[in-house]
Amino acid sequence: MIAIDGQPILTAAQMRAAEDAAIAAGSSVTALMQRAGEGIAAATRRLVAGAEVLIVCGPGNNGGDGYVAATALAGLGHPVRVAASGPPKTDAAIAARAGWTGPIEALTDATPAPILLDCLFGTGLTRPLAPEIDAALARLSHAARLVIAADLPSGTNADTAEAPDWAKARPAALTLALGALKPAHGLHPAAAACGTIRLIDLGIDRPDAVTVAARPALPQPGPASHKYTRGMVAIVAGAMEGAARLAAVAALRSGAGYVALYGGSGQGGPDAIVHRPYEPEALADERIGAILIGPGLGRDDEARAHLQALIEADTHRLVIDGDALHLLDPDALRRRHNPVVLTPHAGEFHALFGTPDGSLLDRARTAAARAGVIVVLKGPTTIVADAARVRIHLAGNPWLSTAGTGDVLAGTIAAQLAHPHADPMAAADAGVWLHARAAWIAGKSFIADDLANALTPARAGA
Numbered sequence: 001m002i003a004i005d006g007q008p009i010l011t012a013a014q015m016r017a018a019e020d021a022a023i024a025a026g027s028s029v030t031a032l033m034q035r036a037g038e039g040i041a042a043a044t045r046r047l048v049a050g051a052e053v054l055i056v057c058g059p060g061n062n063g064g065d066g067y068v069a070a071t072a073l074a075g076l077g078h079p080v081r082v083a084a085s086g087p088p089k090t091d092a093a094i095a096a097r098a099g100w101t102g103p104i105e106a107l108t109d110a111t112p113a114p115i116l117l118d119c120l121f122g123t124g125l126t127r128p129l130a131p132e133i134d135a136a137l138a139r140l141s142h143a144a145r146l147v148i149a150a151d152l153p154s155g156t157n158a159d160t161a162e163a164p165d166w167a168k169a170r171p172a173a174l175t176l177a178l179g180a181l182k183p184a185h186g187l188h189p190a191a192a193a194c195g196t197i198r199l200i201d202l203g204i205d206r207p208d209a210v211t212v213a214a215r216p217a218l219p220q221p222g223p224a225s226h227k228y229t230r231g232m233v234a235i236v237a238g239a240m241e242g243a244a245r246l247a248a249v250a251a252l253r254s255g256a257g258y259v260a261l262y263g264g265s266g267q268g269g270p271d272a273i274v275h276r277p278y279e280p281e282a283l284a285d286e287r288i289g290a291i292l293i294g295p296g297l298g299r300d301d302e303a304r305a306h307l308q309a310l311i312e313a314d315t316h317r318l319v320i321d322g323d324a325l326h327l328l329d330p331d332a333l334r335r336r337h338n339p340v341v342l343t344p345h346a347g348e349f350h351a352l353f354g355t356p357d358g359s360l361l362d363r364a365r366t367a368a369a370r371a372g373v374i375v376v377l378k379g380p381t382t383i384v385a386d387a388a389r390v391r392i393h394l395a396g397n398p399w400l401s402t403a404g405t406g407d408v409l410a411g412t413i414a415a416q417l418a419h420p421h422a423d424p425m426a427a428a429d430a431g432v433w434l435h436a437r438a439a440w441i442a443g444k445s446f447i448a449d450d451l452a453n454a455l456t457p458a459r460a461g462a
């Protein structure tokens, strides 16, 4: 059982292909199932302090994992019972079932236990749960002290992240992803139904184009550092200067060496923020590492002209956020040479790109490819994508749902992007990671100003 940071995420079809490749290379379904079932048993035993476990088994290999886990737990003297929705149907599951010598109850009238280990369905789900199966899981999960799901809470669609009613009402405490994570482990509503997620590594090779974000490697200043080598951020201020100031504080506290606001009243915020009038020549300054436009910009003709000028000048890396996303033609960005990061929430994303096919992960990647940019699709799970890669960030915190936290994120990303030689995708990733970390440091019921201030300890610990 291992932590999920940096781990690949595979669709159900990719998982089957990876499993087939492992089998072609000399493994077998039975060997993989044995490893999965023993891993599930070990993790369960560690968590439940001797309490009785009811394992519910389905007809496929998820059920097979359950029979292996039951046999392993019983072999260790752990109290365990098994209930099934029907007989096993795959060869490996039939063999696993044969290894279990205890009785098998019928799922629909099984007696509850303090621990429910859910091995009914995993990645092989082909349709929504029948009402009687959902009802049985609802009854058993409500009566249990703790629910543990093997691979996925049964009835979850691994790719689209739809979740069954029983698991939305009674989320698992722990979900043990088998072999690799699936999109449903990271995307809502399924992610909330999974509880804590851990991986049981089955030794299968997996593609890593889509992964859970890992702790970033952040640059540290050295003896030769000065404010410009730390990265200079320029922020275009507009109608609501407070938003631009929040972004400016965030940029400074997350590591930028110099932050200047261009336009606006020229006042307010910490003295470390430099105020300048808006002049296109000033924004052409070669020392600027990244320009942020959007927070509090307004959506009038002047705002539109400023955005247009920056896109066409193509002199710097850009972060485009907030109001500027409403003024943007994403297809115009393809002509640019310097990297662009867009930071839409779901509504802004839809307005910019419509609803491309597939899961949120696919949509973010499709949009990034179309515009030739890095997309940071914000939400309870934040997705960072370019045309080829997707990183998902699960560490956010629901207390972030307060006004201005998006401005803080935009400033944080701009600071990472401004660092000389920063890889743009890694910079966007690092910004999202620092922002989430700051949210945990800021505690509960914080305001966006507190979040921006918490970036100093967040950055210090990274």
Ligand SMILES: NC(=O)C1=CN([C@@H]2O[C@H](COP(=O)(O)OP(=O)(O)OC[C@H]3O[C@@H](n4cnc5c(N)ncnc54)[C@H](OP(=O)(O)O)[C@@H]3O)[C@@H](O)[C@H]2O)[C@@H](O)CC1
Residues within 6 Å of the ligand: 015, 016, 019, 029, 032, 033, 036, 058, 059, 060, 061, 062, 063, 064, 065, 089, 090, 120, 121, 122, 123, 124, 125, 126, 127, 128, 129, 130, 150, 151, 152, 178, 179, 202, 204
């Ligand atoms: N990947 C790996 O490396 C490894 C994977 N392993 C494990 O295998 C799991 C995938 O196994 P799997 O493919 O056999 O599918 P699984 O989830 O057990 O269900 C399929 C069965 O359920 C049935 N069924 C489907 N929906 C239904 C519904 N709504 N209501 C009722 N029935 C429904 C479906 O029947 P059918 O649709 O044909 O009627 C079929 O019989 C994976 O999650 C992991 O646990 C490990 O053992 C080893 C290594």
Ligand SMILES: Nc1ncnc2c1ncn2[C@@H]1O[C@H](COP(=O)(O)OP(=O)(O)O)[C@@H](O)[C@H]1O
Residues within 6 Å of the ligand: 322, 345, 378, 379, 380, 381, 382, 396, 397, 398, 399, 400, 401, 402, 403, 404, 405, 406, 407, 408, 409
């Ligand atoms: N329920 C939630 N769980 C985790 N993060 C959230 C949640 N709601 C919002 N966030 C995060 O808070 C930020 C909100 O940004 P945004 O929607 O642009 O707000 P604003 O425009 O008010 O600054 C994003 O980083 C988003 O990921």
Ligand SMILES: [K+]
Residues within 6 Å of the ligand: 062, 118, 119, 120, 121, 122, 149, 150, 151, 152, 153, 154
């Ligand atoms: K399951």
